[in-house]
Amino acid sequence: MASRKPSTDDTTHKLKEDLHHLTQTIEDLVSATADDSRSNIKELRARAEKRLKETRDRLESRGERLYDEARDSVTHQVDACDRYVHDNPWTSVGLGAAAGIVIGMLIGRR
Template identity: 75%
Template sequence: MANRKSSTEASTEQLKADLRHLSQTIEELVKATADDSRSNIKELRERAEQRLHDTRERLEARGEKLYGEARDSVREQVDACDKYVHENPWTSVGIGAAVGIVIGMLIGRR
């Protein structure tokens, strides 16, 4: 769990750095536009486009990774719950009945 957390923090820091670099490049592009130096504008524009592309790819990869981790975690929890219910059927029935009674009491109070 600690490994996932440090991985998430590292990814967050990388994303912040990417966004910082992208915003700096865009600021440079805006400043260069004021000079109206055609070669300078073209170079900065290409750098901005490349950084935007790189940042987009990283965001997509991070989103896919987070989705996969969440899916795996939920699958593990479902498997553990299923295993528990199969190993302890009467306990599971008792828990379900208790939850049903509590919900019924809460609904009945309204």
Template identity: 75%
Template structure:
């Protein structure tokens, strides 16, 4: 399992804080509806909607950033593999042949 980076920990903590903040606002809204104070409900509803939109935008931005980072990481790994194969063609052929033999043996055992 990959180790967590400080940036990942900070992102996780920010996500927890966002969700706790949103939960608190929604709990206030639920509590206010028991009051049946129309102006109070309207204000809390607007506050909850605003926090929900803010949280949604933050989560979307984080998701896009994580997707971009993962895509870049995979691209770098593919480039490294491609360079290795071009730099060591016979080693790559040997590895491919060995993997083929192992797969053949495993399939043949059935």
């Protein structure tokens, strides 16, 4: 059974939800500091720290996953380019020469 990759929209929605929960907990903590009840403040502080750690862990995990996906995509594209150059060396030389001529003409206009 293949696992479904979360889409960018799903990831963005989950991130917004995590940040909303974290913000709400921090707002509760700030509101509770107006009250002098020490046990209430300790409980809200513990909740805020827990949510902050969970959110940080999720963000790190998502960042690592996005980095891995980008690295794999770039590696695949580099491999495809390398195969094309090896399969079509004269076409590649021609494209390189044409690009060099165009760049040379643009620089020469200055």
